[in-house]
Amino acid sequence: MLMGMTDLLYARAQMGLSLAFHIVFAAAGVALPVLMVLSDWKHRRTGDPDYRKLSEKLAKGTAILFAVGAVSGTVLSFELGLLWPEFMGRYGEVIGLPFSLEGVAFFTEAIFLGIYLYGRERVSPGLHLFSGVMVAVSGAASAFFVTLVNTFMNNPSGFTATASGPTDVQPLVAMFSPGWQYQTAHVLLSCYQASAFAMAGIHAFILLKHPGAAFHKKALSVALPLACLTALLQPLVGDLSAKHVAREQPVKLAAMEGHFETQVGAPLRLGGGIDVPKGLSILAFGDPNAEVKGLNDFPRDTWPPVAKVHVAFQVMVGTGSLMALLALVTLWRRWRGRAWPHGRGLMRAWLVAGPLGLVALEAGWLVTEWGRQPWIVRGVMRTGEAVTPVPHLAAPFFTFTAVYLFLGVTVLFVLWRQVASTLPGAPPGAPSVDGKGSAHAH
Amino acid sequence: MPTEVVLGLAVAGTFVLYALLGGADFGGGVWDLLAMGPRKAEQRALISRAIGPVWEVNHVWLIVGLVLLFSGFPRAFAALSVALHVPLTLLVLGIVFRGTAFTFRAYDTRGDAVERRWGVLFSVASVVAPLLLGMCVGAVASDTIRMQGHAVVSGFFASWTSPFALAVGVLTLGLFAFLAAVYLTHEAHTPELAEDFRRRALVTGGLLFPLAFGVLLLSREGAPRVWTGLSQTSVALALHGGTAVAAVAAFALLWTRRFRAARVAAATQAGLIVLGWAVSQAPYLVYPALTLRSAAASPTVQKLLLVALAVGAVLVVPSLVLLFRVFRPQPPGAPPSPT
Numbered sequence: 001m002l003m004g005m006t007d008l009l010y011a012r013a014q015m016g017l018s019l020a021f022h023i024v025f026a027a028a029g030v031a032l033p034v035l036m037v038l039s040d041w042k043h044r045r046t047g048d049p050d051y052r053k054l055s056e057k058l059a060k061g062t063a064i065l066f067a068v069g070a071v072s073g074t075v076l077s078f079e080l081g082l083l084w085p086e087f088m089g090r091y092g093e094v095i096g097l098p099f100s101l102e103g104v105a106f107f108t109e110a111i112f113l114g115i116y117l118y119g120r121e122r123v124s125p126g127l128h129l130f131s132g133v134m135v136a137v138s139g140a141a142s143a144f145f146v147t148l149v150n151t152f153m154n155n156p157s158g159f160t161a162t163a164s165g166p167t168d169v170q171p172l173v174a175m176f177s178p179g180w181q182y183q184t185a186h187v188l189l190s191c192y193q194a195s196a197f198a199m200a201g202i203h204a205f206i207l208l209k210h211p212g213a214a215f216h217k218k219a220l221s222v223a224l225p226l227a228c229l230t231a232l233l234q235p236l237v238g239d240l241s242a243k244h245v246a247r248e249q250p251v252k253l254a255a256m257e258g259h260f261e262t263q264v265g266a267p268l269r270l271g272g273g274i275d276v277p278k279g280l281s282i283l284a285f286g287d288p289n290a291e292v293k294g295l296n297d298f299p300r301d302t303w304p305p306v307a308k309v310h311v312a313f314q315v316m317v318g319t320g321s322l323m324a325l326l327a328l329v330t331l332w333r334r335w336r337g338r339a340w341p342h343g344r345g346l347m348r349a350w351l352v353a354g355p356l357g358l359v360a361l362e363a364g365w366l367v368t369e370w371g372r373q374p375w376i377v378r379g380v381m382r383t384g385e386a387v388t389p390v391p392h393l394a395a396p397f398f399t400f401t402a403v404y405l406f407l408g409v410t411v412l413f414v415l416w417r418q419v420a421s422t423l424p425g426a427p428p429g430a431p432s433v434d435g436k437g438s439a440h441a442h
Numbered sequence: 443m444p445t446e447v448v449l450g451l452a453v454a455g456t457f458v459l460y461a462l463l464g465g466a467d468f469g470g471g472v473w474d475l476l477a478m479g480p481r482k483a484e485q486r487a488l489i490s491r492a493i494g495p496v497w498e499v500n501h502v503w504l505i506v507g508l509v510l511l512f513s514g515f516p517r518a519f520a521a522l523s524v525a526l527h528v529p530l531t532l533l534v535l536g537i538v539f540r541g542t543a544f545t546f547r548a549y550d551t552r553g554d555a556v557e558r559r560w561g562v563l564f565s566v567a568s569v570v571a572p573l574l575l576g577m578c579v580g581a582v583a584s585d586t587i588r589m590q591g592h593a594v595v596s597g598f599f600a601s602w603t604s605p606f607a608l609a610v611g612v613l614t615l616g617l618f619a620f621l622a623a624v625y626l627t628h629e630a631h632t633p634e635l636a637e638d639f640r641r642r643a644l645v646t647g648g649l650l651f652p653l654a655f656g657v658l659l660l661s662r663e664g665a666p667r668v669w670t671g672l673s674q675t676s677v678a679l680a681l682h683g684g685t686a687v688a689a690v691a692a693f694a695l696l697w698t699r700r701f702r703a704a705r706v707a708a709a710t711q712a713g714l715i716v717l718g719w720a721v722s723q724a725p726y727l728v729y730p731a732l733t734l735r736s737a738a739a740s741p742t743v744q745k746l747l748l749v750a751l752a753v754g755a756v757l758v759v760p761s762l763v764l765l766f767r768v769f770r771p772q773p774p775g776a777p778p779s780p781t
Contacts, residue, residue, distance in 0.1 A: 111761045
């Protein structure tokens with residue numbers, strides 16, 4: 001057992017681990033159905049069986065990732081109470097509405113995924129495609145609703161805080177706390193971007209090994225448009241989001257930028273001694289002479305862990321910039337060549353960029369969570385007040401760490417076997433979902 | 443009817459549906475573990491086919507119940523999460539291994555040995571999870587969770603490890619296994635397979651009688667309010683009587699091989715047992731500290747939650763009907779029919 005770690009830290013570590021794990025599967029659950037439906041639709045339009053095969057492969061990937069996402073999401077909904085009972089006891093009613101609507105979206109997602117995966121032989125092609133669309137829409141809706149809860153924690157509204165908890169609760173106001181439009185757009189884009197980059201990276205890897213593989217060129221032509229579009233939109237949405245943080249959560253912004261002294265016309269520090277004059281004032285407020293509050297203007301006990309927030313933010317912005325650059329180059333080549341490019345140099349770049357979407361997603365999530373500390377509900381409830389009185393929290397923390405390591409490795413292995421079965425020269429008889437199943441219970 | 447009572451009924455309703463649908467999926471795992479005889483492989487294949495398209499959907503009832511509980515009765519959710527931290531954590535681990543192992547078994551195709559290993563994990567988790575779920579229910583029903591203000595003062599183990607709570611755990615496991623066996627008689631493609639599960643249903647159904655009787659006897663000491671509630675109030679007595687009638691009917695219908703009707707009777711029996719618990723519990727969520735009224739969210743929240751429930755039902759109910767129609771059991775030998 002690590003010495004000196006308190007139960008609060010173990011609780012935070014367990015919640016953080018569970019979220020970091022779940023977020024990958026949640027993002028895939030949002031985005032893979034879109035890619036799966038796109039391939040399905042391309043198959044219906046062109047009659048090319050490769051697109052059907054691609055959509056079936058993506059459906060299997062969705063099935064595996066959604067199952068892990070569903071159970072790790074269940075872990076989280078229990079952990080809200082198991083780790084933060086005081087938070088739920090006081091604010092459960094304030095944030096119950098978006099959670100309930102997320103439940104509805106989870107329901108329709110699971111229902112139509114069941115029909116899409118197991119019903120190909122049982123329903124008409126139109127209903128089948130419609131089910132795929134419903135899975136994609138439900139996935140986006142559920143990410144939207146759950147992000148609203150996070151917006152509330154960052155920027156709580158819709159209640160009056162008293163010593164014994166919230167009164168005058170207005171759930172609809174709380175559900176759309178200030179900044180909700182930026183945060184939900186930022187999160188949804190990151191889901192599509194991370195998944196599309198990961199998919200492009202996998203197929204770039206195979207094309208480097210087997211340059212002639214037609215199937216993988218087609219797969220790339222499905223992933224690249226979404227990857228490029230999201231990579232270019234994300235910096236714009238991220239900028240709006242940062243401007244909102246600058247107005248509403250100045251401490252978080254100061255930590256993100258490692259900005260200690262309040263300054264008019266603050267420069268942007270890019271690291272390595274390079275400063276962009278007035279850069280931070282422009283980025284944060286759209287005004288070169290705007291005043292940017294520094295950390296020293298805030299009481300020390302309301303500072304987030306500055307170094308962590310700063311590094312996570314740099315990682316997010318850095319990877320995001322690299323991805324936007326790659327998208328520009330790829331689109332340029334696409335425009336010049338009138339087809340999605342797959343030259344070796346570019347494929348190497350996409351292979352390297354493959355994991356960057358997930359890296360940026362995790363880093364961005366760390367920025368918002370670490371950046372809100374020491375609060376669980378900013379300004380009204382400290383994380384330490386919310387934690388469970390149950391002792392020995394090291395035990396569940398290490399248990400879940402081991403379980404998630406095991407599951408993560410297994411998922412990678414099983415997914416890789418799915419991909420490997422599409423390699424040129426791979427033996428047929430790939431794993432298949434039984435399409436003639438039947439279900440019990442009415 | 444006061445809104446908090448409607449909301450309480452909605453929570454109870456999600457528990458009933460979770461028991462009938464999600465519970466039967468756990469029961470399927472139990473029969474996977476206990477698969478035997480000449481048709482061992484066919485039994486497992488049938489269970490896998492039956493659960494595959496629906497287990498995630500059925501699982502959502504638990505999430506909905508949980509969300510309604512913490513949104514509608516936040517103080518009760520907080521207290522139960524503290525008092526039952528240990529068994530709930532173990533339950534969640536069971537849920538994780540059941541779901542992932544079932545999925546990996548279908549997609550990790552490195553041969554029979556690997557498939558079997560995932561199968562063992564899936565089925566063992568399917569046994570452990572209902573036991574723990576039942577023990578949590580037993581802990582709540584036994585009124586042994588004590589509070590001072592908002593703090594739980596009755597410890598982290600005593601409430602769910604009492605003989606009564608353990609007995610409720612075993613009863614829950616038996617009930618889920620019984621439901622699965624009855625449903626599977628109707629799902630089976632061949633008469634032989636239907637017979638396999640008919641025998642299993644009759645044996646577990648028979649075991650449920652002494653099990654339920656044992657729980658009732660233990661409740662005199664272990665859960666006195668359940669004992670008086672079940673044996674005294676008229677609503678509880680009616681529910682009790684209904685359960686007994688449904689149980690006998692399920693037995694008779696299984697005996698005479700009317701599987702379709704047996705399914706309805708078994709589901710009625712299980713549903714009434716869960717409702718019976720809810721009624722004997724009312725109006726307390728955690729006795730004596732928290733009632734439906736004292737733990738309820740503010741009236742605005744309650745009303746909006748009911749609206750969200752109604753909106754959700756408009757979307758979810760037709761979708762569920764479609765799902766169950768697409769995957770309804772088909773007569774032996776019939777070709778799959780497009781819907």
